[in-house]
Amino acid sequence: xxxxxxxxxxxxxxxxxxxxxxxxxxxxxxxxxxxxxxxxxxxxxxxxxxxxxxxxxxxxxxxxxxxxxxxxxxxxxxxxxxxxxxxxxxxxxxxxxxxxxxxxxxxxxxxxxxxxxxxxxxxxxxxxxxxxxxxxxxxxxxxxxxxxxxxxxxxxxxxxxxxxxxxxxxxxxxxxxxxxxxxxxxxxxxxxxxxxxxxxxxxxxxxxxxxxxxxxxxxxxxxxxxxxxxxxxxxxxxxxxxxxxxxxxxxxxxxxxxxxxxxxxxxxxxxxxxxxxxxxxxxxxxxxxxxxxxxxxxxxxxxxxxxxxxxxxx
Amino acid sequence: xxxxxxxxxxxxxxxxxxxxxxxxxxxxxxxxxxxxxxxxxxxxxxxxxxxxxxxxxxxxxxxxxxxxxxxxxxxxxxxxxxxxxxxxxxxxxxxxxxxxxxxxxxxxxxxxxxxxxxxxxxxxxxxxxxxxxxxxxxxxxxxxxxxxxxxxxxxxxxxxxxxxxxxxxxxxxxxxxxxxxxxxxxxxxxxxxxxxxxxxxxxxxxxxxxxxxxxxxxxxxxxxxxxxxxxxxxxxxxxxxxxxxxxxxxxxxxxxxxxxxxxxxxxxxxxxxxxxxxxxxxxxxxxxxxxxxxxxxxxxxxxxxxxxxxxxxx
Numbered sequence: 001x002x003x004x005x006x007x008x009x010x011x012x013x014x015x016x017x018x019x020x021x022x023x024x025x026x027x028x029x030x031x032x033x034x035x036x037x038x039x040x041x042x043x044x045x046x047x048x049x050x051x052x053x054x055x056x057x058x059x060x061x062x063x064x065x066x067x068x069x070x071x072x073x074x075x076x077x078x079x080x081x082x083x084x085x086x087x088x089x090x091x092x093x094x095x096x097x098x099x100x101x102x103x104x105x106x107x108x109x110x111x112x113x114x115x116x117x118x119x120x121x122x123x124x125x126x127x128x129x130x131x132x133x134x135x136x137x138x139x140x141x142x143x144x145x146x147x148x149x150x151x152x153x154x155x156x157x158x159x160x161x162x163x164x165x166x167x168x169x170x171x172x173x174x175x176x177x178x179x180x181x182x183x184x185x186x187x188x189x190x191x192x193x194x195x196x197x198x199x200x201x202x203x204x205x206x207x208x209x210x211x212x213x214x215x216x217x218x219x220x221x222x223x224x225x226x227x228x229x230x231x232x233x234x235x236x237x238x239x240x241x242x243x244x245x246x247x248x249x250x251x252x253x254x255x256x257x258x259x260x261x262x263x264x265x266x267x268x269x270x271x272x273x274x275x276x277x278x279x280x281x282x283x284x285x286x287x288x289x290x291x292x293x294x295x296x297x298x299x300x301x302x303x304x305x306x307x308x309x310x311x312x313x314x
Numbered sequence: 315x316x317x318x319x320x321x322x323x324x325x326x327x328x329x330x331x332x333x334x335x336x337x338x339x340x341x342x343x344x345x346x347x348x349x350x351x352x353x354x355x356x357x358x359x360x361x362x363x364x365x366x367x368x369x370x371x372x373x374x375x376x377x378x379x380x381x382x383x384x385x386x387x388x389x390x391x392x393x394x395x396x397x398x399x400x401x402x403x404x405x406x407x408x409x410x411x412x413x414x415x416x417x418x419x420x421x422x423x424x425x426x427x428x429x430x431x432x433x434x435x436x437x438x439x440x441x442x443x444x445x446x447x448x449x450x451x452x453x454x455x456x457x458x459x460x461x462x463x464x465x466x467x468x469x470x471x472x473x474x475x476x477x478x479x480x481x482x483x484x485x486x487x488x489x490x491x492x493x494x495x496x497x498x499x500x501x502x503x504x505x506x507x508x509x510x511x512x513x514x515x516x517x518x519x520x521x522x523x524x525x526x527x528x529x530x531x532x533x534x535x536x537x538x539x540x541x542x543x544x545x546x547x548x549x550x551x552x553x554x555x556x557x558x559x560x561x562x563x564x565x566x567x568x569x570x571x572x573x574x575x576x577x578x579x580x581x582x583x584x585x586x587x588x589x590x591x592x593x594x595x596x597x598x599x600x601x602x603x604x605x606x607x608x609x610x611x612x613x614x615x616x617x618x619x620x621x622x623x624x625x626x627x628x
Contacts, residue, residue: 114508135587137617139453139601141509168510189509194428194502195455195602196482196617273449287453288509303451303510 001068001076004028008036009045009056009069018053040065062232064104071237073244075102075130082123084110087190087204090129094192094200102240104128111206113186114169120217124210124224126236130203130243137196142288142302143253145169145189148203150256151242152185155235156207157260161226164262167281167290167306171207172262173221181262181308182221184208203243209235257284267311268292272304281306315382315390318342322350323359323370323383332367354379376546378418385551387558389416389444396437398424401504401518404443408506408514416554418442425520427500428483434531438524438538440550444517444557451510456602456616457567459483459503462517464570465556466499469549470521471574475540478576481595481604481620485521486576487535495576495622496535498522517557523549571598581625582606586618595620 001009007026011017019037023030037047037054044060060066064079071077083089083105090103105128108121121127134144145168152171156163162174163184171185185207193199208222210229216222223230246253258264261284269278270290279294289302315323321340325331333351337344351368355361358374374380378393385391397403397419404417419442422435435441448458459482466485470477476488477498485499499521507513522536524543530536537544560567572578577595584591584604593608603616 115511137453138455138505138507139451139616141452145509190507190513191452191509192504192506193452194504195459197429199504302453 001065004032005036005039006068008033009040009065012037012040012047012054013056013069016050016052016055021053045069059233062106066233067102067104067236067240071240073237073240075100075240075244077101078103080105082107082109083127084108085112086127086129087112087188087202090131090202090204091190094131094202099131099133099200101131102128103131104236108206112188113206114188119186119188119206120215120220121206122211122215124229125222126205126207126209126232126239128205128236128239130205130240131200132203132247133200134198134247136198138191138193138198140287141189141191141198141201142168143250143286144201144203144247145187146257146284146288147246147253148187148189148205148243149185150246150253150260151239152187152205152207153260154242154256155238156184156223158238159223159227159230159235161223164260165257166308167261167263167268167284168288168304173226174262180219183217183219184221184223184226205239207235207239254284254286263290263306263308267309269307269309270301270304271307272301277301277304278309315379318346319350319353320382322347323354323379326351326361326368327370327383330364330366330369335367359383373547376420380547381416381418381550381554385554387551387554389414389554389558391415392417394419396421396423397441398422399426400441400443401426401502401516404445404516404518405504408445408516413445413447413514415445416442417445418550422520426502427520428502433500433502433520434529434534435520436525436529438543439536440519440521440523440546440553442519442550442553444519444554445514446517446561447514448512448561450512452505452507452512454601455503455505455512455515456482457564457600458515458517458561459501460571460598460602461560461567462501462503462519462557463499464560464567464574465553466501466519466521467574468556468570469552470498470537472552473537473541473544473549475537478574479571480622481575481577481582481598482602482618487540488576494533497531497533498535498537498540519553521549521553568598568600577604577620577622581623583621583623584615584618585621586615591615591618592623 023033043065046057048055064077067077086103107123108127111119111121113119169187172181188204191201211222213222213225263281268281279292283291289300337347357379360371362369362371378391381391400417421437422441425433425435427433483501486495487498502518505515525536527536527539582595593606597605603614
């Protein structure tokens with residue numbers, strides 16, 4: 001949202017405030033104030049004008065301006081009803097020099113997961129990509145994947161869903177009783193940079209929110225299935241606030257990840273380009289590797305597909 | 315170079331060979347053979363046609379076809395007289411899906427070093443960028459920077475220049491007596507990828523070959539200054555061959571780097587985003603960090619500008 005418009009909205013939300021006072025405080029013309037109010041009404045903010053001035057009556061349910069309003073993270077939101085891929089759009093923004101933008105779509109037509117895998121993104125989900133330019137070497141990028149997964153988990157848990165983390169980039173809903181864990185969200189982090197410096201990073205989050213699980217792969221679930229539809233504005237604001245808090249305090253990321261980890265303590269099989277490792281996952285290590293206890297001792301895998309195995313006969 | 319044309323050239327180089335035999339061996343028409351021979355002549359190959367058939371009399375001094383001919387590395391060469399930046403051109407090729415291409419220019423008009431620093435690239439130098447798609451996590455990218463620096467050092471040493479390596483990405487010519495070390499070449503590695511997988515990597519090498527040192531910054535030197543002009547075709551072929559050999563045998567990279575290191579054993583100051591470290595450089599560690607012995611113990615810096623300090627009073 002444009003800066004003055006955001007200031008107008010914030011002042012009205014703290015109001016009531018009259019047009020002339022608003023114009024004076026923001027040092028713009030009354031006509032400009034009126035125009036911003038009209039634009040805000042057009043995008044769905046209900047703004048009343050009583051005797052004491054403008055009052056904010058309601059905020060739109062979803063969309064860019066709705067999420068920017070009250071967002072405790074320094075991102076602009078670019079909203080689309082439908083996009084081929086929010087990560088692809090964020091990469092384009094990166095190429096034109098942008099930063100601190102979150103691309104958000106109600107649906108994606110060509111969403112992708114890690115390693116170019118298909119990712120179903122029906123309308124009603126949360127498909128977002130945050131474009132950031134951290135001063136980090138590319139080697140530390142996995143930390144951002146973990147941070148985004150933790151942020152998503154925290155936001156999801158606040159809706160009452162018992163979600164946890166699967167290394168390296170998934171959020172799962174715990175199975176009840178003997179039920180299987182199912183995938184609720186995934187992270188896809190992409191970047192460009194020099195060998196020792198990230199130029200830009202796009203952290204994509206795909207979260208099956210208000211979608212039918214019948215529209216998803218068999219191993220996936222949705223918030224709708226778990227607890228019914230949730231207000232996506234709150235959800236996205238919470239994800240972005242948690243993500244921002246984690247990335248500005250990098251030492252907090254691994255402890256937060258461990259707290260919600262489903263992978264730790266489990267027997268896992270990790271497939272890497274060099275082969276596979278089977279063992280008990282015992283920790284996550286900076287900048288994001290999984291520490292395994294295998295038959296041949298301790299090893300840390302930095303990359304790979306991880307499968308949670310059934311516990312050995314206990 | 316197009317595949318059949320390369321095959322025609324290789325057959326003629328191994329010749330003499332007649333047009334009809336060539337056509338039969340390559341399963342193309344005689345007209346096609348004749349056309350390829352004409353094209354090769356146009357780009358500077360002198361091809362004689364005697365009684366026994368075609369003979370290769372001479373190879374052009376420089377340029378794409380000249381370097382591809384006899385190149386012991388699986389790269390196509392895209393040659394330009396002048397480009398803004400070979401790395402930028404290689405990135406564009408990456409975006410259009412290419413791989414295993416080396417972009418080479420006689421001069422660059424907007425060359426850059428690490429961290430967007432200016433890099434003078436007059437005509438006569440070697441300005442090249444190799445586009446590769448290794449199956450590696452971005453964290454391992456620094457290894458490619460070291461490999462390119464080693465490859466350049468080996469090729470330069472073969473011309474009789476006493477060159478060595480400065481961490482992380484420079485090739486220096488040793489000063490004689492009390493003379494200062496001067497910069498001969500630098501590496502700029504860029505990449506795009508996911509958190510755990512490189513999509514493409516562009517390894518840029520800038521080498522002050524047959525250029526006047528007066529056209530370079532004060533701390534730089536050139537092969538022309540050190541030993542006079544050198545045949546650039548041999549030089550580039552050697553660099554690419556060494557680079558290919560190192561990257562296909564990753565375990566050989568650090569030992570090779572140590573062998574030619576000027577930084578090891580020296581007192582250095584390394585400036586990083588977090589501050590500076592001063593100490594004695596004692597080793598290079600996977601995937602490319604510099605190990606320092608400082609007043610506070612051993613530490614490894616993965617990123618930063620390194621300055622060789624004068625020895626403490628000895």
